[in-house]
Amino acid sequence: MLEPHMDRHDATPDNSNGGITPFTFSGPALAECRELMTHYPGEFSKSALIPILHIAQADNDGWLSVPAMDAVANLLGIQYIEVYEVATFYSMFHLEPVGKHVLDVCETAPCMLRGSDDLIEHIEKRLGIKAGQTTPDGMFTLRAVQCLGSCGGAPMLQCGAKYHEHLTIEKVDQLIEQLRGKETRTNYTDHIDTPAENGTTASA
Amino acid sequence: MGRQLLLEHINKPGIRGLEGYRANGGYRSVEKALKTMAPEAVLEEVKKSGLRGRGGAGFPTGMKWSFLAKPEGVPRYLVVNADESEPGTFKDRYLMQRIPHLLIEGMIPSSFAMGVNTAYIYIRGEYFYIARILEQAIAEARAAGWLGKNILGTGYDLEIYVHVGAGAYICGEETALLESLEGKRGNPRIKPPFPAVKGLWQRPTVVNNVETICAVVPIINDGGEEYAKIGIGRSTGTKLISAAGHINKPGVYEIELGVSVEEFVNSDQYCGGVSGGRPLKACIPGGSSVPILPAELLFRTAKFETRLMTYESLSDGGFETGSMLGSGGFYVFNDSACIVRATWNHSRFYHHESCGQCSPCREGTGWMEKVLYRLEHGTARTDDIDLLWDIQRRIEGNTICPFGDAASWPVAASIRHFRHEFEYHATHPTKVKDPKHCEKDPIPYPEKSYAN
Ligand SMILES: Cc1cc2nc3c(=O)[nH]c(=O)nc-3n(C[C@H](O)[C@H](O)[C@H](O)COP(=O)(O)O)c2cc1C
Ligand code: SF4
Ligand code: FES
Numbered sequence: 001m002l003e004p005h006m007d008r009h010d011a012t013p014d015n016s017n018g019g020i021t022p023f024t025f026s027g028p029a030l031a032e033c034r035e036l037m038t039h040y041p042g043e044f045s046k047s048a049l050i051p052i053l054h055i056a057q058a059d060n061d062g063w064l065s066v067p068a069m070d071a072v073a074n075l076l077g078i079q080y081i082e083v084y085e086v087a088t089f090y091s092m093f094h095l096e097p098v099g100k101h102v103l104d105v106c107e108t109a110p111c112m113l114r115g116s117d118d119l120i121e122h123i124e125k126r127l128g129i130k131a132g133q134t135t136p137d138g139m140f141t142l143r144a145v146q147c148l149g150s151c152g153g154a155p156m157l158q159c160g161a162k163y164h165e166h167l168t169i170e171k172v173d174q175l176i177e178q179l180r181g182k183e184t185r186t187n188y189t190d191h192i193d194t195p196a197e198n199g200t201t202a203s204a
Numbered sequence: 205m206g207r208q209l210l211l212e213h214i215n216k217p218g219i220r221g222l223e224g225y226r227a228n229g230g231y232r233s234v235e236k237a238l239k240t241m242a243p244e245a246v247l248e249e250v251k252k253s254g255l256r257g258r259g260g261a262g263f264p265t266g267m268k269w270s271f272l273a274k275p276e277g278v279p280r281y282l283v284v285n286a287d288e289s290e291p292g293t294f295k296d297r298y299l300m301q302r303i304p305h306l307l308i309e310g311m312i313p314s315s316f317a318m319g320v321n322t323a324y325i326y327i328r329g330e331y332f333y334i335a336r337i338l339e340q341a342i343a344e345a346r347a348a349g350w351l352g353k354n355i356l357g358t359g360y361d362l363e364i365y366v367h368v369g370a371g372a373y374i375c376g377e378e379t380a381l382l383e384s385l386e387g388k389r390g391n392p393r394i395k396p397p398f399p400a401v402k403g404l405w406q407r408p409t410v411v412n413n414v415e416t417i418c419a420v421v422p423i424i425n426d427g428g429e430e431y432a433k434i435g436i437g438r439s440t441g442t443k444l445i446s447a448a449g450h451i452n453k454p455g456v457y458e459i460e461l462g463v464s465v466e467e468f469v470n471s472d473q474y475c476g477g478v479s480g481g482r483p484l485k486a487c488i489p490g491g492s493s494v495p496i497l498p499a500e501l502l503f504r505t506a507k508f509e510t511r512l513m514t515y516e517s518l519s520d521g522g523f524e525t526g527s528m529l530g531s532g533g534f535y536v537f538n539d540s541a542c543i544v545r546a547t548w549n550h551s552r553f554y555h556h557e558s559c560g561q562c563s564p565c566r567e568g569t570g571w572m573e574k575v576l577y578r579l580e581h582g583t584a585r586t587d588d589i590d591l592l593w594d595i596q597r598r599i600e601g602n603t604i605c606p607f608g609d610a611a612s613w614p615v616a617a618s619i620r621h622f623r624h625e626f627e628y629h630a631t632h633p634t635k636v637k638d639p640k641h642c643e644k645d646p647i648p649y650p651e652k653s654y655a656n
Binding site: 039040044046048049050051053054076078082085086089090092104107108110112113145146147148149150151152153154158161162188189190191192196198 | 279288289290291293296297328332333337367368371372373384385389405446447450455456488492533537541546549550556557559
């Protein structure tokens with residue numbers, strides 16, 4: 001099946017940033033990409049593709065437009081299709097614009113046992129959208145995703161780099177209100193304070 | 205509590221930084237291996253330890269390392285598998301997040317033993333923040349001379365890079381992982397050739413789980429024989445178990461292999477008993493890909509022997525009455541859980557995650573999800589249970605990678621042990637429209653005789 005907006009490989013208004021705007025990496029992002037490419041033997045620099053797509057996505061308002069993917073292909077000296085086929089395979093790459101804050105709620109069995117179905121239903125009602133959709137104001141995208149390696153903190157969700165574990169209806173409501181007031185986009189690549197404490201999985 | 209070889213220091217102040225890690229004996233194994241041992245001697249200790257891969261398959265690590273091809277002039281690689289996406293499994297995250305230097309340390313004697321000068325950590329994209337933690341640990345270790353050129357003046361060089369994925373369970377399968385690391389879709393490769401001969405960029409490569417590599421640290425420090433004293437039979441050493449589901453104390457526990465499953469579930473040192481004040485119904489002891497065990501077969505085997513947390517005991521009885529230790533993703537169901545719903549949930553996972561290369565897997569996982577959806581939602585057709593059995597049977601063994609088996613086994617085991625619940629769903633369409641029907645009205649487990 002073709003991904004939405006991927007039936008044409010040329011830049012069109014609906015697969016670009018609201019019009020056929022060329023994408024260029026910001027200075028720091030480009031420097032990060034070039035550094036990443038040094039992690040692999042020169043002839044295999046294509047290996048940097050997935051890490052670089054993460055950077056491009058964060059640099060392009062949280063999604064991968066066709067011009068952004070083309071810029072990645074040009075940077076790595078590979079065919080456009082080599083980028084598209086990868087971008088369409090991995091669940092963390094968004095091929096359409098997404099909300100400022102993407103809520104990835106885990107729906108897999110261990111989380112289900114601890115109430116993820118109810119949690120997702122609650123967030124759907126609260127935001128007035130179904131999983132997979134974005135709120136009309138562009139603030140939130142809700143996604144039901146597969147196990148995030150946090151089953152001990154179930155039910156849980158990921159938003160950007162942050163893991164929110166042991167969720168209750170009250171906690172998730174609070175989180176949504178807090179995010180509503182946050183204008184800057186959250187990205188998976190965000191630097192967070194005290195990453196070692198991310199999530200609160202208990203242990204012995 | 206048994207011996208804690210990996211988690212002993214995990215809550216010590218400052219353990220996440222190099223200084224605190226060193227203060228608790230960190231990087232001793234590097235000094236010992238590089239300064240006093242030959243690479244072959246390091247390999248020998250790992251062989252003696254009996255260490256088996258902690259990623260799921262349980263393959264002997266020393267043996268895997270000895271298969272690594274060593275053609276003249278061709279670089280070879282160690283790739284650490286930090287993809288950790290098997291539902292129920294969250295132990296590697298815990299290790300890397302809380303004690304990142306343990307993994308970096310373990311990679312040094314391991315790489316040294318195999319003559320590897322460049323190693324990668326392939327980490328799932330959702331753990332981006334952990335990639336940053338690891339990168340910082342690598343930078344610290346490098347600045348202190350534990351990595352880089354001429355480590356400790358021994359002439360040995362090693363660079364470690366962290367590589368993030370982007371969300372795909374299949375990339376935990378080692379050849380899919382290598383494809384992904386090469387910047388491609390995560391499509392598993394046909395084996396042979398095995399990665400030990402043609403791996404990353406067609407060069408000899410060993411792929412090991414995070415926990416496996418961490419275990420090399422105590423093995424080098426105390427010797428393989430010491431390590432092998434812990435455990436029972438071919439299940440040596442300690443294992444991290446990530447416990448979840450209906451238990452009082454979800455979390456990551458380090459067990460000595462050989463504790464009884466009953467103790468693990470009920471002791472306050474570990475899971476602290478089944479939660480919700482309800483009886484135990486079932487357990488998936490090794491990640492979503494291993495067969496589910498009904499309560500009747502969890503604490504004792506079909507032969508009425510005590511079931512132990514070992515590779516052998518958990519698989520005792522084969523697929524008929526056993527399961528597997530797998531990745532150590534241990535999740536428990538009390539009687540409020542509906543097995544049909546859980547099976548549907550699992551099948552949705554496998555359908556979502558199939559890479560799509562093989563038709564039996566790509567189509568079969570979708571069919572299973574569809575049929576299970578009908579059963580779960582009270583719209584089943586009369587022969588749906590047999591149909592489901594038939595589909596899973598035709599996937600297993602007919603695919604490029606073991607994902608096909610992993611998708612079929614949970615379905616097969618659920619039907620094998622809980623056929624009565626599937627029949628209940630087929631015959632009580634109105635009742636099962638309420639997803640919480642088991643919570644309100646548990647379905648009793650029928651009297652069965654497992655002894656033969
Ligand atoms: C579908 C599938 C998913 C897998 N996922 C993981 C994983 O997330 N982490 C892991 O270490 N091994 C995973 N494995 C096992 C790896 O293929 C490989 O056997 C393992 O990384 C080897 O390391 P070990 O010998 O140290 O366990 C998976 C295997 C399959 C078939
Ligand atoms: S069994 Fe499934 S996941 Fe594995 S290669 Fe075939 S289609 Fe891909
Ligand atoms: S099942 Fe939700 S994090 Fe694992």
